[in-house]
């Protein structure tokens with residue numbers, strides 16, 4: 231119930247603007263968001279433990295003008311250049327609605343291409359995040375278009391959607407690089423499992439589906455993006471059972487969450503990547519993090535009482 235309320239609030243940016251002005255949430259936001267500018271995010275990447283890879287995401291979604299979409303793409307391109315100049319090789323994680331998907335496919339594709347070209351020149355990978363179900367078909371179609379042109383692009387699949395097993399099959403056949411996640415948006419029961427235990431079971435099945443295909447010789451890579459120790463244990467067990475080489479999959483976590491799990495996986499010799507967000511538009515991202523774990527509300531209150 232609380233999760234639904236928080237997710238509903240995540241679509242009310244005016245509340246975010248008010249919170250920002252009040253300064254009440256600043257301390258809490260900083261747990262999940264590295265800062266506002268490119269130097270902030272690069273500093274956060276440098277502070278990750280040795281051997282831990284990073285994916286950078288410039289916060290923002292559902293932009294309403296072509297100018298805002300182009301500006302977001304430009305920030306990503308600058309991020310690539312500044313990261314490389316600083317000796318870092320992170321991947322990027324982008325949202326198509328931040329690149330103008332609501333203004334039409336052509337706007338989003340043009341911006342995505344500009345980012346992919348810049349990233350490809352530097353040997354960097356770009357992941358397309360999966361957003362709400364209104365965008366699933368278009369996101370997969372645009373990923374398919376871009377993957378014909380670029381070998382440094384991949385996409386995410388959400389275990390809570392009933393359709394995901396079929397989508398993953400298609401991506402496996404195309405040799406795609408896929409990130410598996412549980413899913414972070416508010417979805418109706420006609421499209422997504424309402425119960426957490428069903429989402430978890432679907433996530434386990436997707437891990438086995440992708441790992442088995444990779445072990446049988448499919449091209450591509452699998453990123454298991456979760457902080458759930460049960461999902462991680464399943465991936466470890468399946469990789470061992472299928473003798474899947476460790477360079478065919480990786481674990482991914484969000485900045486500020488699951489540091490113990492991250493360190494255990496690094497110590498065990500797995501590939502690990504942390505997704506590090508930055509930018510001013512933290513509100514939607516932050517509310518989804520609260521919705522995943524309503525106990526985080528206590529953390530917000532504590533930070534507010536301590537003066538941010």
Ligand code: FDA
Nearest residue numbers: 359360386411412413414455456457458482483484519522
């Ligand atoms: P679950 O929610 O069951 O949590 C397992 C445990 O992890 C919890 O018990 C808690 O200990 C810890 N935990 C989880 N969330 C926490 C939080 N917010 N604060 C503190 N602790 C927390 N979604 C999407 O729809 N599209 C996408 O493209 C992506 N991309 C993405 C990339 C990466 C790298 C990650 C890790 C996640 C995403 N997600 C996403 C988000 C994903 O769908 C999901 O909402 C979160 O990962 C939370 O689910 P868990 O798998 O961690 O399990």
